[in-house]
Amino acid sequence: MAIVLESIGVVRGGRAEAVDDGWGAVEADIVLDPARLSPEATLGLQSYSHVVVVFHMHKVEEAAVERGARHPRERADWPRLGILAQPARLRPNRIGVTPVALVAVDGLTLRVRGLDAVDGTPVLDVKPWITGFAPRGVVREPAWTRELMRDYW
Numbered sequence: 001m002a003i004v005l006e007s008i009g010v011v012r013g014g015r016a017e018a019v020d021d022g023w024g025a026v027e028a029d030i031v032l033d034p035a036r037l038s039p040e041a042t043l044g045l046q047s048y049s050h051v052v053v054v055f056h057m058h059k060v061e062e063a064a065v066e067r068g069a070r071h072p073r074e075r076a077d078w079p080r081l082g083i084l085a086q087p088a089r090l091r092p093n094r095i096g097v098t099p100v101a102l103v104a105v106d107g108l109t110l111r112v113r114g115l116d117a118v119d120g121t122p123v124l125d126v127k128p129w130i131t132g133f134a135p136r137g138v139v140r141e142p143a144w145t146r147e148l149m150r151d152y153w
Contacts, residue, residue: 007122008036009108011055015118018059018089020073023116024153030115030123032108039107046105050129053115056122057094066090078144087148096121099129114153 014028030053032041045051066083070090083091096117104111110126117123 005056005124006036007033007056007124008126009033009123011115011117011119011121011123013119014115018057018116018118020152024114026115027103027111027113028115028117028119030110030112030126032110032123032126034108037108042105042108042110045102045110045126045128048102048128050099051102051110051112052097052099052127052129053112053117053123054125054127055096055098055115055117056124057089057091057096057117058120058122059118060089060091060094064090065092065094067092072144072148078148079142095124116152 009030009032012029012031014026066088069080069082070086070088071080072078072086072088089096098114098116100115101113102110103113
C-alpha cells in the first residue's frame with residue numbers, strides 16, 4: 001500500500017550532516033509551511049517543554065536502506081539485529097521520531113534542542129510530549145543500547 005505524505009515544514013540550522021553522537025546541545029529551527037498550516041497551528045504549544053518531531057531522513061539513499069539485519073553502527077562486537085530491533089537511520093521508510101526540548105515558539109517557527117535531523121530535513125509532524133503517553137510499566141532493553149546512547153545526546 002502506498003502512503004503519500006507532504007511535509008509540514010523543514011529543519012533549518014543545526015548540523016549539515018548526520019553523525020552518530022553529540023546531538024543533545026544542537027539547536028535548530030523547525031520552519032512550518034504557511035501553505036499547510038495557519039499561524040494558529042502553534043497556539044498553546046509554548047506551554048509544553050518538549051515536543052515529538054516526526055521527520056523524513058531524506059539524505060539516506062534508497063540503496064542504503066536496510067531490509068534485513070546488520071550490526072548497529074557496523075560494530076561486530078554488538079549483536080547482529082533486524083533493522084526493526086535497532087534505532088538506525090537506514091530504516092525502510094526513513095522515518096525519524098525524536099522527542100526534543102521546545103526552546104521557543106515564534107509563529108510558525110519552533111526553536112528546538114536535541115533534534116537528530118540535519119538542515120533541510122522535511123518535517124512530517126510535531127506533537128506535544130505528554131507524559132501520559134510515555135511507556136507504562138517496566139521498560140526492558142538490551143545492555144548494548146546503553147553504550148550506543150552514552151554519547152548520543
